[in-house]
Amino acid sequence: MRELKIGLIQMKVCDNKEQNLMKASQLVSKISIEKPDIVILPEMFSCPYASCNFPIYAEEEKGKSFNFLSNLAKTNNIYLVAGSIPEKEGNKIYNTSYVFNRQGEKIEKHRKMHLFDIDIKNKQKFKESDTLSAGNKVTVFDTEFGKIGLCICYDFRFPELSRLMVDKGAKAIIVPASFNLTTGPAHWHIMFKSRAIDNQVFTIGCSPSRDYNSSYISYGHSLIVSPFGEILEELNEEENLVTYTIDLNYVDKVREELPLLHHRRKDLYKSIEK
């Protein structure tokens, strides 16, 4: 069976970790009434997105938040792509997305590989590397529906990473993310469409809702794009939930009819890269 129902939770993030976890739990229970297979939370859904917050909110794997999320997956009988939270290991902190199966077992985790260090003059500045370290693994997890790639926000700007996930068998790429009011309107939709078209995969972004009182204002617009580049579902900027069923067989159909991946000249690309 290749049809799977995706649930997107575009939640508002406050500065209280416990309240954020409680809200995530309520929203996951609410969306689970529609019997989704995979539910996705946004990037940093329990920690307001600011470098200074990451060390304060960070927890080790198997900590309180991890167990809470594992339980949420089990109770609701869903795969949970648990957005991301700051993960502490030794003296390092990572922006980490855990994936739990229907039994609440962790089946994968992705540590953001590309740190968001930008300075768009008078508009948007951010320096994740002030407090975060980068992961170094390409992440694809297996389900009964097929393989699914996972990366976090700024990671998705790097086409090489999506291609690596697709080469490992991904038929959809899930991206907990939080673009802002400068880069969101300019790049969000184009990026999700481009990665979908180039790789002939479903691309799925899940953002926090917009909060004008926050120091980093998220763009919102969580969405699902088809392997042919069509936006299938999209939220606006407000807190909201949505489910949408995708059929991974459609990936094979698009790849058969327009055999881009097959037509690659890998023999030449290597020598051009050098």
Ligand SMILES: O=C(O)CCC(=O)C(=O)O
């Ligand atoms: O790439 C962008 O424009 C936003 C990236 C970001 O906010 C993030 O990586 O968390």
